[in-house]
Amino acid sequence: xxxxxxxxxxxxxxxxxxxxxxxxxxxxxxxxxxxxxxxxxxxxxxxxxxxxxxxxxxxxxxxxxxxxxxxxxxxxxxxxxxxxxxxxxxxxxxxxxxxxxxxxxxxxxxxxxxxxxxxxxxxxxxxxxxxxxxxxxxxxxxxxxxxxxxxxxxxxxxxxxxxxxxxxxxxxxxxxxxxxxxxxxxxxxxxxxxxxxxxxxxxxxxxxxxxxxxxxxxxxxxxxxxxxxxxxxxxxxxxxxxxxxxxxxxxxxxxxxxxxxxxxxxxxxxxxxxxxxxxxxxxxxxxxxxxxxxxxxxxxxxxxxxxxxxxxxxxxxxxxxxxxxxxxxxxxxxxxxxxxxxxxxxxxxxxxxxxxxxxxxxxxxx
Amino acid sequence: xxxxxxxxxxxxxxxxxxxxxxxxxxxxxxxxxxxxxxxxxxxxxxxxxxxxxxxxxxxxxxxxxxxxxxxxxxxxxxxxxxxxxxxxxxxxxxxxxxxxxxxxxxxxxxxxxxxxxxxxxxxxxxxxxxxxxxxxxxxxxxxxxxxxxxxxxxxxxxxxxxxxxxxxxxxxxxxxxxxxxxxxxxxxxxxxxxxxxxxxxxxxxxxxxxxxxxxxxxxxxxxxxxxxxxxxxxxxxxxxxxxxxxxxxxxxxxxxxxxxxxxxxxxxxxxxxxxxxxxx
Numbered sequence: 001x002x003x004x005x006x007x008x009x010x011x012x013x014x015x016x017x018x019x020x021x022x023x024x025x026x027x028x029x030x031x032x033x034x035x036x037x038x039x040x041x042x043x044x045x046x047x048x049x050x051x052x053x054x055x056x057x058x059x060x061x062x063x064x065x066x067x068x069x070x071x072x073x074x075x076x077x078x079x080x081x082x083x084x085x086x087x088x089x090x091x092x093x094x095x096x097x098x099x100x101x102x103x104x105x106x107x108x109x110x111x112x113x114x115x116x117x118x119x120x121x122x123x124x125x126x127x128x129x130x131x132x133x134x135x136x137x138x139x140x141x142x143x144x145x146x147x148x149x150x151x152x153x154x155x156x157x158x159x160x161x162x163x164x165x166x167x168x169x170x171x172x173x174x175x176x177x178x179x180x181x182x183x184x185x186x187x188x189x190x191x192x193x194x195x196x197x198x199x200x201x202x203x204x205x206x207x208x209x210x211x212x213x214x215x216x217x218x219x220x221x222x223x224x225x226x227x228x229x230x231x232x233x234x235x236x237x238x239x240x241x242x243x244x245x246x247x248x249x250x251x252x253x254x255x256x257x258x259x260x261x262x263x264x265x266x267x268x269x270x271x272x273x274x275x276x277x278x279x280x281x282x283x284x285x286x287x288x289x290x291x292x293x294x295x296x297x298x299x300x301x302x303x304x305x306x307x308x309x310x311x312x313x314x315x316x317x318x319x320x321x322x323x324x325x326x327x328x329x330x331x332x333x334x335x336x337x338x339x340x341x342x343x344x345x346x347x348x349x350x351x352x353x354x355x356x357x358x359x360x361x362x363x364x365x366x
Numbered sequence: 367x368x369x370x371x372x373x374x375x376x377x378x379x380x381x382x383x384x385x386x387x388x389x390x391x392x393x394x395x396x397x398x399x400x401x402x403x404x405x406x407x408x409x410x411x412x413x414x415x416x417x418x419x420x421x422x423x424x425x426x427x428x429x430x431x432x433x434x435x436x437x438x439x440x441x442x443x444x445x446x447x448x449x450x451x452x453x454x455x456x457x458x459x460x461x462x463x464x465x466x467x468x469x470x471x472x473x474x475x476x477x478x479x480x481x482x483x484x485x486x487x488x489x490x491x492x493x494x495x496x497x498x499x500x501x502x503x504x505x506x507x508x509x510x511x512x513x514x515x516x517x518x519x520x521x522x523x524x525x526x527x528x529x530x531x532x533x534x535x536x537x538x539x540x541x542x543x544x545x546x547x548x549x550x551x552x553x554x555x556x557x558x559x560x561x562x563x564x565x566x567x568x569x570x571x572x573x574x575x576x577x578x579x580x581x582x583x584x585x586x587x588x589x590x591x592x593x594x595x596x597x598x599x600x601x602x603x604x605x606x607x608x609x610x611x612x613x614x615x616x617x618x619x620x621x622x623x624x625x626x627x628x629x630x631x632x633x634x635x636x637x638x639x640x641x642x643x644x645x646x
Contacts, residue, residue, distance in 0.1 A: 053538050086535035090557040099553070100543035111526035147543075 002154035002187060003029045004050065010061035011045050011060065011203050011211075019045045020211045030185045032178075036198035037208035038234070043191045046208070050189060051157050051267030064154050074103070079148035080157040083164060084284070085140045087132040093143050094128040096183075097150050111150075118146040138169045143178070144190070144359055156181070158190040162197065173283045195235050197280060199223065207231045225339075229346035232339060238305060240339070243313045245273040252338070255311020257290040257330075264335040266349045274339035277305065280317035281329045282324070289330030290315070297325075396420075396616035403612040415613065423617045436618060439596040444625065446592055449512040450568045450574030458521030459559070461596070463551055465522070466529040467537070477526065483601055484519040488580060496583050506587040515580060521566050528562050529555065531556070537616040564636035572626045593622040 004027040013018040020042040027033050050061055052073035060067050068076045079100075087096050094115060101111045119125045122142040132140055141161060148156055152231040158177070162170045178201055181188050192198050198205055199219045207214040207222060207230070215227035226232035232240040245254045247268045252259045254273065282287030290310045298305040306317045306325065312335035317331055338350040391408050398406075398413030424436040464470070465477045487496075495514045532555070540550045554592030555562075578594045585591060591599070597618045630637070 051538075051542065055540065073538075074539045078538070078542070080542050082535045082539060084533060084535055086539040088536065088539075088554055090554075090560075099540075099545070103544035103549065147539075194530065 003027055003062075004064075004155060004189070005060075005062035006046070006050065007060045008063065009046070009049060010057050011042065011049060011054065018211060020049070025206055025213070025216065027187060030190045032181050032186055032190065032203040032206075033199040033206060034190045034192060034202035035206045035208055036192055036195060036202075036234075037214075039157075039193055042191075042207040042211035043208050045211075047157055047159055047189055047191045050155075051078055056326065058227060059077075062241060077154040078157055079153040079155075081141075081144045081148050081161045082158040085132070085144040085164075087140060087143055087147075089132055090131050090155060091261040092131055093124060093135070093146075096132065097128075097146050100147065100151050100340070102353055114150045114152070115146075115333075118149040120318075121149065122146050124270060124353045133221050137165050138173060141165065141173060145177070149180075149184070156185065156188040158188065158192075160192055161190075163194070177201065196237065199235065205235070207234060208213050209234075224310050225348070226274070227348050229272055229274065231342045232264065232341070236276065238275050238277045238316050238318070240274045241308065241315050242272050242274050242341075243315065244343070246270055247340075253333075254290055255313060259288055259290065259333070260337065261335040261338070264338070269351065270343045272341040272343050272346065274341060276335055277316045277318040277335065279337040280315075280319075280333050281339060282334035283330040286329070287330070287332050289332040292317075292329055292331045294325060294327050294329070305362070375425065389620075392616050393620050396613050396620055398613055400609050400611050400613050404609045413613075419613050419617050420621075423621070434591050434596070436593075436596065436621070438589065439591050439593045439618075441579050442590060442620065443592040443622070445508055446511055446577060446581065447575035447625070448507065450515055450577075451570035453512055453516040454518040454570045455563055455566055456517050456522050458518045459525050459556070459563075461522045462525035463531055463555065465526055466549070467468045477522075480517075480519050480522050482519075483517070484523070488515065492579065494584065499584065502596075506585050506590055508590070510584050511555075511581060511590065515574070515577070517572070521570065524566060525559065528559060532558060547603070561636050561639040564633045565639075568629055568633050568637050573630055575622075575626055594616060597622065 006023055006025040010022050012018050013100050037043050045054055045114045049056045056069050060069050063076055096232055097115045098111055117129055124142050162173050190201055202219050205222045207215050209230050214230045217221055222235055229242055243254050245252055247265050250261050250265050253259055292310055294308040297305050302321055303318050306319050308315055394410055395403055395408050396417040398409055399415050427435050465473050498512045541555055582595055583593045597615055
């Protein structure tokens with residue numbers, strides 16, 4: 001077990017292509033960090049640099065206080081779980097689990113003990129003598145995790161380990177990874193492009209975009225106070241509504257609609273305003289609201305998503321099933337629930353008064 | 367549908383007859399006495415001389431020096447065939463490993479240079495090769511017979527393609543598991559290439575077994591004669607009005623055919639897997 005320090009790390013490929021830009025992350029001992037971002041954002045590259053599979057162009061990576069830039073992957077005291085499992089196809093499950101230990105000259109009795117323990121923990125005892133090809137995707141992923149566990153490394157590195165599984169299995173494996181990590185208390189870095197996976201697993205999220213960190217924070221912090229329009233639209237499903245708007249004193253103008261903010265306007269002039277679908281509700285008779293034209297509905301069972309326009313900008317609202325809907329209606333929102341971003345840079349404008357981040361579970365759309 | 371099946375079978379039967387009959391004729395003829403063959407030509411019936419002819423072929427000390435027996439030639443052919451096949455596999459696997467997994471300058475160039483030698487058959491470089499071997503004093507040795515033929519563009523190419531299809535994650539997993547380059551090669555790549563190795567082994571064994579020109583140049587000492595040379599030798603012994611030993615030539619030809627056939631039959635399923643399946 002160890003802390004991991006990622007210090008001003010960059011990755012520059014031959015030809016000057018910069019995939020990761022001076023990234024700083026400090027990971028506490030035992031913490032579960034999720035790197036999340038769209039494909040090509042450098043999250044896997046970053047993970048592979050920590051693993052030692054990719055050379056670190058600039059900066060340094062410390063694992064347990066030791067700089068490992070020039071250390072071979074095997075010597076870094078890490079274990080990695082790959083997207084396509086990367087099990088050795090010609091070895092039985094047992095041999096797969098043992099291989100790393102054997103190469104380290106672990107005594108036989110020790111190997112047997114650790115393999116048995118990991119197999120019990122992952123409930124793969126009865127498959128130990130099978131070849132990976134005779135296992136289902138979920139079982140293979142367990143074996144891949146077992147291979148990491150038996151090593152008792154200082155850190156686990158997960159590279160999109162669940163993306164090859166079907167949706168249902170993914171949810172249950174997600175729970176299992178979380179449970180396992182809690183139980184072992186091993187520092188973990190987990191890479192995914194799935195924001196839901198990121199939200200549910202992480203102690204802290206690192207949102208990456210274009211090789212740069214957009215935001216680091218606890219899942220709810222990132223959800224309720226996204227640092228940029230990118231984070232706002234990436235984390236949460238449905239994505240946060242982002243609209244062009246203008247602030248005139250204390251009044252927000254979105255297209256033809258205006259909202260009085262009651263003292264919550266953090267700036268003035270042109271801004272991007274963000275609002276979560278679930279923070280919108282149908283306005284009461286005399287209440288102010290955004291003029292909304294309904295386009296279509298998506299039924300999710302527990303609620304429905306209402307897609308439509310405000311002026312010429314699209315807006316999605318989540319509504320309980322019992323709300324009466326009209327083709328044209330006004331949608332109200334608590335001004336404290338609005339997010340303001342600088343129009344040009346997409347950076348968050350700090351609220352005049354801190355937005356209270358009432359804990360609210362991430363909405364799950366599956 | 368029924369009719370189709372019938373013609374299908376007919377075509378297949380005709381095809382196999384076309385391939386089988388010459389072999390059967392050779393075998394049947396080999397069981398007749400030489401004089402018999404000389405007067406009656408080829409034959410499709412059992413001649414009854416089977417034991418005598420084959421015993422003679424395998425044990426009689428023939429040739430000019432009287433030092434070489436049929437079994438000795440079979441052994442030589444095996445040494446050539448197996449040494450040739452194994453050597454080629456080892457060499458081309460190592461070459462392909464270097465080309466695919468090591469970041470060398472000129473790796474691609476090296477590959478293409480090897481690849482273009484596919485276009486040059488042995489015959490083109492046979493004189494220089496002979497010269498080199500002769501200056502190294504390797505004429506009339508097994509080393510001289512085998513080593514110059516070992517570099518194999520075909521094998522290197524096949525293994526390169528195979529290694530390229532092995533997922534990178536496997537290498538990365540092995541690196542994290544603490545396996546160095548040699549361990550990775552032996553513990554992971556070689557077992558994964560099993561079917562490929564079998565396929566190449568068959569192709570190369572048959573190729574080596576059937577070598578004629580090179581052994582003829584390299585060996586003057588009859589102790590190193592291979593079956594392919596032996597067959598020729600029998601028909602060349604042409605003294606006075608003596609009838610050539612047709613029966614022995616046929617017997618030797620049948621013997622020469624057996625090992626490759628056996629190897630193909632034994633390794634058949636692997637062979638097909640190796641060439642068609644990418645089992646990872």
